[in-house]
Amino acid sequence: MRYVCYEVASSHLDKLVNWVNRYWQAYYTKKTDWQNDLSNRLHRLAEILHIDDIIKQIAPECDRLILIPHQVFHWLPLHALPINSKQGEATSEILIDHFPAGVSYAPSCQLLQLVETRKRQDFTHLFAVQNPTGDLSYANIEVEVIKRYFNPADTDVLVENAATKDAIDSKALNTYHCLHFSSHGYFNLEQPQKSALILADAYLNSAPVELNPAQHLDLGNDKVLDLDKCLTLDAIFALKSEQKLAQCRLVTLSACETGLVQSKLTDEYVGLTTGFLVAGSPAVLSSLWKVDDLSTALLMIKFYQNLLNQMSLAVALNQAQLWLRDATVQELRDWAEQLTKELNLDTNFNKKIKKVLRFFNSQETPFKSPYYWAAYCAIGQ
Numbered sequence: 001m002r003y004v005c006y007e008v009a010s011s012h013l014d015k016l017v018n019w020v021n022r023y024w025q026a027y028y029t030k031k032t033d034w035q036n037d038l039s040n041r042l043h044r045l046a047e048i049l050h051i052d053d054i055i056k057q058i059a060p061e062c063d064r065l066i067l068i069p070h071q072v073f074h075w076l077p078l079h080a081l082p083i084n085s086k087q088g089e090a091t092s093e094i095l096i097d098h099f100p101a102g103v104s105y106a107p108s109c110q111l112l113q114l115v116e117t118r119k120r121q122d123f124t125h126l127f128a129v130q131n132p133t134g135d136l137s138y139a140n141i142e143v144e145v146i147k148r149y150f151n152p153a154d155t156d157v158l159v160e161n162a163a164t165k166d167a168i169d170s171k172a173l174n175t176y177h178c179l180h181f182s183s184h185g186y187f188n189l190e191q192p193q194k195s196a197l198i199l200a201d202a203y204l205n206s207a208p209v210e211l212n213p214a215q216h217l218d219l220g221n222d223k224v225l226d227l228d229k230c231l232t233l234d235a236i237f238a239l240k241s242e243q244k245l246a247q248c249r250l251v252t253l254s255a256c257e258t259g260l261v262q263s264k265l266t267d268e269y270v271g272l273t274t275g276f277l278v279a280g281s282p283a284v285l286s287s288l289w290k291v292d293d294l295s296t297a298l299l300m301i302k303f304y305q306n307l308l309n310q311m312s313l314a315v316a317l318n319q320a321q322l323w324l325r326d327a328t329v330q331e332l333r334d335w336a337e338q339l340t341k342e343l344n345l346d347t348n349f350n351k352k353i354k355k356v357l358r359f360f361n362s363q364e365t366p367f368k369s370p371y372y373w374a375a376y377c378a379i380g381q
Helices: 011-029 031-036 038-048 051-056 071-075 109-115 137-149 165-169 233-238 272-279 293-307 313-326 329-342 347-357
Strands: 065-067 103-105 126-130 155-159 178-182 216-220 223-226 250-254 283-287 376-380
Touching (some): 038 051, 250 272, 293 329, 329 347
Antiparallel strands (some): 216 223
């Protein structure tokens, strides 16, 4: 084993801090500008980090990369950093192009060692939560297609209003190999233990006169969340003592901001992803920002298609991301039509995909921007 320490001048730390501050300011206050400029921002980050010089230190035969970020790097799509390119170029190679055996993440060396002891090959039993708040139109398509990859007798899906906290608590989760949550997620920067997957009936129709800070969360815009009706980080940690994830091979969090972590702690990684890893899952798929509903559905369907073709978690995700990035409108239409036939899907799937793509030229790549495909990270095994 060879260790390489790459040192940069202290002035680059100032550039990095400035970049991070501007990145998050744009994300929270100018979302459209952040989205449109994401590719250029990642080019600039690659320059600040000297990513090309770092890659040169890695042996050419190395085909797999495991990233163990520190502090704010947990928030960033490092797998999408461009390499060997200049800002403004129409196309460029990115990290996941460079490592064909996959780019994945680990919260720490200790957690990586722990999850790699969980050798679970079975992947036949699916538990899914589908659109519990009822406002994610493509989440229904996503889960309806994904469940076709599994035997109906081995599949349990809680749909919309049925996807309550009580319903999840009543399930024997220790019998499932895959847990898939297609829902909204919420990350609480100040109190990460209150971060949550939002379930049915979690939003209060009317706020109580006095909010209980231990139970209620005021999200603004007249939205109040009842944390007792959500799957919070605290509740996820509790799954460990109950061994509810004893058979789980993968937890997929097809939701917003499920991969964000508390960065103010020097050595700790605290977020929803951490919770599922600590609770017993060897791998988690999670997102870094509020994701587009349609592109997420397409990415997830392709990811499971790859995974069930015996690809590793990281490769299945990376290949799905590259596919979505490069797919033309015509290729997406053909794929949807072929999938409808192969899985005997309701024709509504094919019709909806074609309908949303009808405004594009057949050779356009509508999901080329990293905003659409780079949010998701493979964490763990």
